[in-house]
Amino acid sequence: MDVVPLGPGFAAELGGVTLADIASDEAAYAAARAAFEEHSVLVFRGQEVTDELQLAFSRRFGPPEVTKVGSQGTGSHFVILSTIGPDGKVVPPDHRLSLRSKANQLWHTDSSFKSLPALTSILSARIIPARGGETEYVSTRLAFERLDASLRVKLENSFAWHDYAHSRSQIAADLATPEERAALPPQCWRMVWKNPVNSRGAVYLASHAYAVEGMEAAAGKKLIDELMQAATAPGTTYLHQWRRGDVVMWDNRATMHRGRPWPAHEPRLMVRTTISATEADGVDTMRLAPSQAAE
Numbered sequence: 001m002d003v004v005p006l007g008p009g010f011a012a013e014l015g016g017v018t019l020a021d022i023a024s025d026e027a028a029y030a031a032a033r034a035a036f037e038e039h040s041v042l043v044f045r046g047q048e049v050t051d052e053l054q055l056a057f058s059r060r061f062g063p064p065e066v067t068k069v070g071s072q073g074t075g076s077h078f079v080i081l082s083t084i085g086p087d088g089k090v091v092p093p094d095h096r097l098s099l100r101s102k103a104n105q106l107w108h109t110d111s112s113f114k115s116l117p118a119l120t121s122i123l124s125a126r127i128i129p130a131r132g133g134e135t136e137y138v139s140t141r142l143a144f145e146r147l148d149a150s151l152r153v154k155l156e157n158s159f160a161w162h163d164y165a166h167s168r169s170q171i172a173a174d175l176a177t178p179e180e181r182a183a184l185p186p187q188c189w190r191m192v193w194k195n196p197v198n199s200r201g202a203v204y205l206a207s208h209a210y211a212v213e214g215m216e217a218a219a220g221k222k223l224i225d226e227l228m229q230a231a232t233a234p235g236t237t238y239l240h241q242w243r244r245g246d247v248v249m250w251d252n253r254a255t256m257h258r259g260r261p262w263p264a265h266e267p268r269l270m271v272r273t274t275i276s277a278t279e280a281d282g283v284d285t286m287r288l289a290p291s292q293a294a295e
Contacts, residue, residue: 007238
């Protein structure tokens with residue numbers, strides 16, 4: 001297996017290995033898992049992707065999420081990211097599918113708004129536009145290491161609230177449906193996720209984050225905004241330009257990402273599987289103990 005670095009201190013392309021190899025071979029999985037822990041974003045080129053293969057590959061890394069209410073693919077293990085309507089035509093820019101795609105253009109980490117956050121997301125390119133539609137990544141691990149030591153210590157002992165409706169409201173007030181709001185109440189997570197394998201910490205934030213536990217609202221929002229800006233500063237990103245047959249996976253504990261725009265009239269179809277974090281991935285260290293919650 002060849003590991004070719006891609007981004008500024010993170011992200012790598014894995015060559016000489018396929019999704020099928022990793023799904024079926026223990027040594028191939030171990031090598032890919034080590035690369036995942038080290039590089040946070042892994043790119044596989046030229047894959048012959050089917051839903052079945054993507055799911056088998058995904059299961060190697062842990063338990064797959066069941067897609068939430070309100071998304072394309074609800075009740076399955078697949079999230080369908082598309083602006084193609086039931087009639088096979090591209091939906092207009094004010095359609096809910098287009099607005100949801102626009103929401104994904106905010107910097108975020110997947111599933112921080114869920115009661116069980118995500119370890120990794122695996123995204124495969126099925127239909128891609130002629131130009132645009134890239135996915136951009138930053139390392140929140142490197143962002144954490146760039147912070148002053150005193151701030152790092154503060155964040156390690158701080159917790160932030162995440163809410164799906166908060167991020168969607170930045171696009172349209174009613175983009176999160178009542179059913180989604182009921183199914184996805186706010187969640188509180190430690191602001192630094194420490195990787196159990198290498199003990200490296202990463203800022204854990206997203207567009208879903210709206211408040212810091214125990215901090216006055218304006219001050220908490222200011223801290224979140226400053227951390228988000230620092231993490232996504234110019235020169236810190238890896239921009240993935242999709243080709244047909246590409247599969248990209250990323251560590252939601254140590255990265256943020258966002259989609260980039262593409263011509264509204266061009267179709268785009270991506271399929272994502274998402275793997276929940278487990279105790280082995282450090283999720284139990286992220287929870288706010290009841291005794292720590294503010295009165």
